[in-house]
Amino acid sequence: MRNLILLFCFIFISVIFLSCEKTEHKLRVINRSNTLYSFTVGSNFYGNVAAGGGTSEYKDTPNETSHNVIAISATDTINGSVFVSGKGKHNWSLSLTYDKNIVVGED
Numbered sequence: 001m002r003n004l005i006l007l008f009c010f011i012f013i014s015v016i017f018l019s020c021e022k023t024e025h026k027l028r029v030i031n032r033s034n035t036l037y038s039f040t041v042g043s044n045f046y047g048n049v050a051a052g053g054g055t056s057e058y059k060d061t062p063n064e065t066s067h068n069v070i071a072i073s074a075t076d077t078i079n080g081s082v083f084v085s086g087k088g089k090h091n092w093s094l095s096l097t098y099d100k101n102i103v104v105g106e107d
Contacts, residue, residue: 025084026058027067030095035073041082041094042067058091069094069102078102 029039031049039046039056042065046056061067064085071078080102084092091107 022089023063023087024089025061025063025086025092026090027061027082027084027092027094028058029056030054030093031071033096033098033100035076037071037073037078037096039094039096040068040070061092071096071102076100 029046031054034051038048044059066081066083069080082104095103
């Protein structure tokens with residue numbers, strides 16, 4: 001009986017600890033197109049990201065939220081949206097592909 005109570009206490013404490021884990025999401029932008037773009041994702045402004053694989057710094061981004069994406073060049077504007085979610089700490093990369101598609105993946 002004592003072992004059963006200890007097991008229950010261990011499980012209870014583990015569940016409480018895991019449910020209190022801090023959620024932290026960071027997102028960066030990778031520009032794989034052949035054009036210089038200025039990026040805004042949600043409320044984060046990433047500035048100009050060089051063509052051909054230029055990469056921005058990671059910035060904090062809210063969890064469980066759809067973020068509008070705006071990429072602006074001298075001749076073009078691309079609009080889209082991304083969604084990030086999950087418990088714990090996650091780093092995400094938003095890539096603008098050569099054919100101007102927006103792709104998001106976890107690093």
